[in-house]
Amino acid sequence: MTGPENRLVPDLKANLPGRGVWVTANREAIKQAVKKKAFHRGFAKELIVDPEIDQQIENLLEKAALGRLKLANKAGLAIYGFTKLMAALEKNTIIALFHAKEASQASADKLDYKFRTNLEQSGILEQEVLKNPCYCYKTEELSLAFGQANVIHAGLKPGGASMAMVTATEKLIKFQAG
Numbered sequence: 001m002t003g004p005e006n007r008l009v010p011d012l013k014a015n016l017p018g019r020g021v022w023v024t025a026n027r028e029a030i031k032q033a034v035k036k037k038a039f040h041r042g043f044a045k046e047l048i049v050d051p052e053i054d055q056q057i058e059n060l061l062e063k064a065a066l067g068r069l070k071l072a073n074k075a076g077l078a079i080y081g082f083t084k085l086m087a088a089l090e091k092n093t094i095i096a097l098f099h100a101k102e103a104s105q106a107s108a109d110k111l112d113y114k115f116r117t118n119l120e121q122s123g124i125l126e127q128e129v130l131k132n133p134c135y136c137y138k139t140e141e142l143s144l145a146f147g148q149a150n151v152i153h154a155g156l157k158p159g160g161a162s163m164a165m166v167t168a169t170e171k172l173i174k175f176q177a178g
Helices: 027-035 038-043 053-074 082-090 105-122 139-146 160-177
Strands: 078-080 096-100 134-137 153-156
Touching: 027 038, 027 053, 027 160, 053 078, 053 134, 053 139, 053 160, 078 082, 078 139, 082 105, 082 153, 096 105, 096 139, 096 160, 105 153, 134 160, 139 153, 153 160
Parallel strands: 096 134
Antiparallel strands: 078 153, 096 153
């Protein structure tokens, strides 16, 4: 989407007025599109393209995913804290697991082991869900999403808001990997 002064504007929700140009949602595809001036050709005019547009898109994807986590929390589908998560994992009620980037490896490994064991036993591994624990977010970001201090580990119970968070996180992971 182009904004004022012919500046390229990322429109991840595809709801801005006007026409847009679609690019595969991964970092490398965005960088190549900028390098090859694909946006200029797509809009058939000269554009101002921020050289850090890939970082802007990543920030928008991250913000969208964390917004979904806030909604899952409000819906009562999100849990945080090692002890609460371990108890929920014992009951086999967690479909996605998140660790802060700064998480202790020993604590994360304990939760990860139980999480993977539950997924294997329940048959969820065959389904399209976030199968591996995610280290996508910082402590401050998880804390903000929960409205609490020092959130290091978080998990999601089954539900619509949880699946929306999982989908948004998968988009972020795919973008970062590209």
